[in-house]
Each structure stands twice: as structure tokens, then as C-alpha cells.
Amino acid sequence: xxxKTIILAGAALxxxxxxxxxxxxxVQAPVQTAPIPAPVQTAPTPAPVQNxxxxxxxxxxxxxxxxLDDFHFVSGGQGRVFFALDKHDLSSGARESLKRQAQWxxxxxxxxxxxxxxxxxxxxREYNLALAARRAESVKSxxxxxxxSPSRLTTVSYGxxxxxxxxxxEEGWARNRNAHTNLMSGSIG
Amino acid sequence: MNLIRLIFLTFVLAMGTFNFAHAQLRIDIxxxxxxxxxxxxxxxSSDRQDGQALGVEISExxxxxxxxxxxxxxxxxxxxxxxxxxxxxxxxxxxxxxxKAEALLLGRVVIESxxxxxxxxxxxxxxxxxELAGIVFGTTPNQERRVAHKISDxxxxxxxxxxxxxxxxxxxxSESGSKIEREKRLAIMDQDGANMMYLDTGxxxxxxxxxxxxxxxxxxxxxxxxxxxxxxxxxETGRRExxxxxxxxxxxxxxxxxxxSMILSLMRKGNSDLYAMDLSSRSTKRLTTSPAIDxxxxxxxxxxxxxxxxxxxxxxxxxxxxADGSSAKRISFGKGRYNSPVWSPRGDKIAFVKxxxxxxxxxxxxxxxxxxxxxxxxxxxxxxxxxPNGRVIMFYQETRGEYGTSSLWSVDLTxxxxxxxxxxLGASDPAWSPLLP
Numbered sequence: 001x002x003x004k005t006i007i008l009a010g011a012a013l014x015x016x017x018x019x020x021x022x023x024x025x026x027v028q029a030p031v032q033t034a035p036i037p038a039p040v041q042t043a044p045t046p047a048p049v050q051n052x053x054x055x056x057x058x059x060x061x062x063x064x065x066x067x068l069d070d071f072h073f074v075s076g077g078q079g080r081v082f083f084a085l086d087k088h089d090l091s092s093g094a095r096e097s098l099k100r101q102a103q104w105x106x107x108x109x110x111x112x113x114x115x116x117x118x119x120x121x122x123x124x125r126e127y128n129l130a131l132a133a134r135r136a137e138s139v140k141s142x143x144x145x146x147x148x149s150p151s152r153l154t155t156v157s158y159g160x161x162x163x164x165x166x167x168x169x170e171e172g173w174a175r176n177r178n179a180h181t182n183l184m185s186g187s188i189g
Numbered sequence: 190m191n192l193i194r195l196i197f198l199t200f201v202l203a204m205g206t207f208n209f210a211h212a213q214l215r216i217d218i219x220x221x222x223x224x225x226x227x228x229x230x231x232x233x234s235s236d237r238q239d240g241q242a243l244g245v246e247i248s249e250x251x252x253x254x255x256x257x258x259x260x261x262x263x264x265x266x267x268x269x270x271x272x273x274x275x276x277x278x279x280x281x282x283x284x285x286x287x288x289k290a291e292a293l294l295l296g297r298v299v300i301e302s303x304x305x306x307x308x309x310x311x312x313x314x315x316x317x318x319x320e321l322a323g324i325v326f327g328t329t330p331n332q333e334r335r336v337a338h339k340i341s342d343x344x345x346x347x348x349x350x351x352x353x354x355x356x357x358x359x360x361x362x363s364e365s366g367s368k369i370e371r372e373k374r375l376a377i378m379d380q381d382g383a384n385m386m387y388l389d390t391g392x393x394x395x396x397x398x399x400x401x402x403x404x405x406x407x408x409x410x411x412x413x414x415x416x417x418x419x420x421x422x423x424x425e426t427g428r429r430e431x432x433x434x435x436x437x438x439x440x441x442x443x444x445x446x447x448x449x450s451m452i453l454s455l456m457r458k459g460n461s462d463l464y465a466m467d468l469s470s471r472s473t474k475r476l477t478t479s480p481a482i483d484x485x486x487x488x489x490x491x492x493x494x495x496x497x498x499x500x501x502x503x504x505x506x507x508x509x510x511x512a513d514g515s516s517a518k519r520i521s522f523g524k525g526r527y528n529s530p531v532w533s534p535r536g537d538k539i540a541f542v543k544x545x546x547x548x549x550x551x552x553x554x555x556x557x558x559x560x561x562x563x564x565x566x567x568x569x570x571x572x573x574x575x576x577p578n579g580r581v582i583m584f585y586q587e588t589r590g591e592y593g594t595s596s597l598w599s600v601d602l603t604x605x606x607x608x609x610x611x612x613x614l615g616a617s618d619p620a621w622s623p624l625l626p
Contacts, residue, residue, distance in 0.1 A: 088459075114415075121569065121587065122544070122547075122569075123528075123544075124485075124528035124529045124542050124544075124549075124571045124572075125396060125397060125529075125571055125572060125618070126397065126440065126441045126454070126484045126485045126498070126528070126529065127482065127484055127485070127498060127500075127505055127528045127529075129410075129417070129438075129440050129441070129461075129484070130454065130456070130461040130482040130484050131482065133438065133456050133459050133461065134459045134460070134482070136459065137458055137459025137460075138459070140459075141459075154416075155459070156412075156415065156416055156417060156438070157417065157438060157456065159396075161371075161373075161394060161396070163368060163369050164369060165369070166367065166368040166369050166590075166591040166592075166593075167590070167591055168568075168589040168590045168591075168593065
């Protein structure tokens, strides 16, 4: 049920992103279902019970458009694209993900991003700083080639210093060879 | 930090020269010492109780220094046969021969005033009965560790013919926390792990500190600005300074041998090249222009050559070029990838990290790439640094797995005497200071 609404919301946003209207969908106003009946004094008042379902909260329908969650949802991979061992060129999967990142970034023009380059632990410290910088640059230049203004994108290389997976195996290393599009100013959520 | 300078008074003690005809005790360290020299270090005496405590402490530090070098075994004081340990009398050599001591150190502490001590020592060759060295240091009472290290250096120098490395320090990155949330702080300690303290480098991750070969300054990479830039830090004043005004990342810094300039890597559009920067004028000169990765520059001690790491040939390898950037030539041709080169302070060797078949090793080669020798191998070794005399290499190890931790290790140039260097927390990126003044 929840998955379905998220997908619908995502699809709606995706089409919104394709059109040229950069305006995000307005957030649905809180819904008041029924007036709460006035308290009636009948018996000794019981101890207060925490209200488990507040009636005034917004109804959540997938990530808030323009939010970080929305960006991750639309682009996939938590804003990360992954690289082969010792490589900094973009795989076709990475390109598809970056195309979606670019579309999203074109929709929300106020958002800037830092592209963080990362490497796995199977390299020396300084060489990995240089290698991870190349990865960040690959992502930046691809996003720029898709129309994202270079003034909105900066890069930083963390080398092997920011692993997201602590495992010392092929899977762990593969996840740690990435470039992360980290949204900065202008993000709504 | 205010380093109180030691006054080194070289004086020849009155009783000097016995039996010069005998062959002197001499340790050959070129091929590694398979047979450590048994040395007896007597607790330094004093005619005052506070002086005696200092004397015992100094002797213990000297024993530990000598043992750690791998060149000596320190004979346990409870084996000593003799009570004649007065500095000013000739030792009873027969008593020392019984316990197979080959060298003997006698010493005493003289408290001259509440702020002034004098430490004296004599080194004896037991088999020849010859006095090898008379050593005197004057200092303040809180400098006893440094006095001890200076005496260790004097013993090392007398017996090996080369300068020592005990009165020196290590700057490194102290690490705590899990692998994916590791906190890194710059720290400094004596070469033997004592007196560790943190250096205030402000916010942000710090990496790859390096000592100036000529002063108490260090340089390091910090993410304080968010991007990754090189800073210079004066250990005596605690002052730190962003080096240059680069919009792009600067990293992999290393001082020139005279301490007047720096070699560094500058990242531009994802490509790193080597630059030299004059530290007084702050002018930079670009040294490499290849579209490949050029990092980890390290000067020869005469300042005329630079060894560096480049993948211009497809994989990371070591290259040597002139200091002006001309005539780069590849020197590493073995199987595997070569990184992190560091030129020896003696000038004749280059330490490096080699990776092959999923292992990392610390090795040394001649400056033309010949004579490659692997000294130690592990899951992850990196960041070699030379002792000031070029006889020992320190580096760090990262162990495998989710709970992997980092630690410092040292090994002799010969590949012997691999030892863990004790630190309170995890530790990486060691950099050895020059001998202290």
C-alpha cells in the first residue's frame, strides 16, 4: 500500500521534472476529520492517555518533492554511483542514474551539490585521494554535459577516508568505490 | 610547546684512555645485527634521593631504547655481580665478564639546583677494558627523558659509527571510532611513544602529517575548509597556517630538505600534478603536466631529485625526475603496483609501498630502482617514514574487516626487528622528526 503511493508520487514528480515547470507540488493541507466531542463529566476522570493517532498531522505520500529523500528516490542509489576497481569512467548504470540526478537538479535550480569522490581501502592514502578526485570529476563533468550549471557543482575527494561499508570483501569494496552527489543549499527537506 | 634546549657539553672525562691497542667493540648494522650486543646499564646513582629516582628512570629509558633498536640486549640489573658502580672508578671488568656483558654504562645524576641537573655517564668496552665515551648533559629536571635518549644516541653512535635516532619525535594521526565513523586527530609523541599529546588543528579530518627536516614545523592535509588543503603548523608556537590560496584541493605535502620549500600535489579538474612552493615568497612552480595521477613527491636529501608516484604508464609506479621537473624516468619495474615513495635521509634508498596479489608490503630499493627488497607484508601497510639516520622505517598497518584497526610499526632497513609501536588509540600516518636540537 505504502509502496504504491510512493511509486505514484515518484512518477508524478518524474513527469513534473520532465516538463518545464519547476514549481513543486503544493503540500496537501492537514485534514481535520471530525470535530472532537466536548468532554462530558460523568465519572472520575481517568488518568490522561497519550493520543496515539493525532488527527491534525499531514498525510504522508512519499518523499516531499524537492527534498533529499525525493532526490535519492528519483535518482536511486542514495545519490551514489559506483565504479569498477581502479576506474573512474562511468558505467551505463551510473550514467542512467546521473541522468535522473541531472533532471532532478534541473527541476530544483536552487539546489547546489558537492560531488564527493570515494575509493576503497585497497589502495594507498595519497593515490586514493587522487583516484577518488577523478571519480568526482567524472560525475561532475557528466552532469554538466547534461546541462547542470558547473557553478552549482563542486567536488571533494575523500580518498578511502569515508567508507560506507565496513566489510573487507568484494561487496564492501565495490560499495566504497563511489561518487556521492551530496545536496547542499536550496534543498527543501 | 616550549622545547627547552639541552646543553650538550662534550668533555673528555679526566680518566681517559686505556688500552687503545685492543680491538674496539663495534656493531655492524649494514647487514643487520643477528647477534645483539649484551649491554649492562647500571641504575644511575645520585647522592640525593630525588636524584636517585631520576637516575633509575633514565637508566630504564636507555635500556628500553637500546633493546628496541634490536642491536642490543639489556642485561637485567638483578644479574649484576658487582657493587662497584661509581662512575669515577674503573669498573671491575671480571664481574661484568661473568654475566657476559660486552658493554657497560655507568652514570650518575647531580642535582645542582632545583632547576638544574647534570647527568654524567661513561660507556665501557668490557673485553678491552677501554672507555668508549664520556657523556655529560646539563638540563632541567623535567627533561630527564630527553637526556636518556641523548645518552642512548651517544651509545648508538659510538658502537655503530652512525648517528642515532632516539632523541626524536613522531607526529601521527590518532584514530578512534568504528571504520565508517573514524575520528582522526593529529598527535605527537616521543619516538618511544612517551609524552603523547594532541595538536590543535581545528575542525575537520587530518591526514598525512610530515616533519620539516630542519625545524619543529609540520605540514599536513586538513579538511577544515571542507575541500582538503595543506596547512603548516609550528609545534613550538602552536600556530597553524593555511598554505597558499588555492581554490582547488592541495594534498600530499612534503618539505624540501632545507625546509625552505614544499612539494605538493594540486588537483585541477580531477587531475593531480606536482608543484613546488617556495615557503617565503609562496610562489609555485608546476613540475608535472601529465593527464595522469602525479602524487607523493619526495626530495632527495641534496634537493636535486624528486621521486614520485604516477600512473602515466597505466598503473601506479615510481618515477625519479630532476627538482625542476625535467627528465622523469620510471624506476619501478617489478610485478605489482608501487606507491608512497620516500627518499632516505642517507640518499641511497627509496622506501615504498608495493601492492600485489591482495597484499601490501613495505620495501626499499636503490634510487635507480635496482636492489628491491621487501621488508614486511600485510593486508594493508602504508605511509613509510625514515628514522633521521635512515636505519629504521616506521609505517602504519590497517587490519582487515569490520573491526579493523590501525597501528604503527617499525622495521630495520635490513628487514629485521619488526615491532609494533605502542600508542594509546589507533594510529596511522607516522612521520619521523629530525633529531632534536
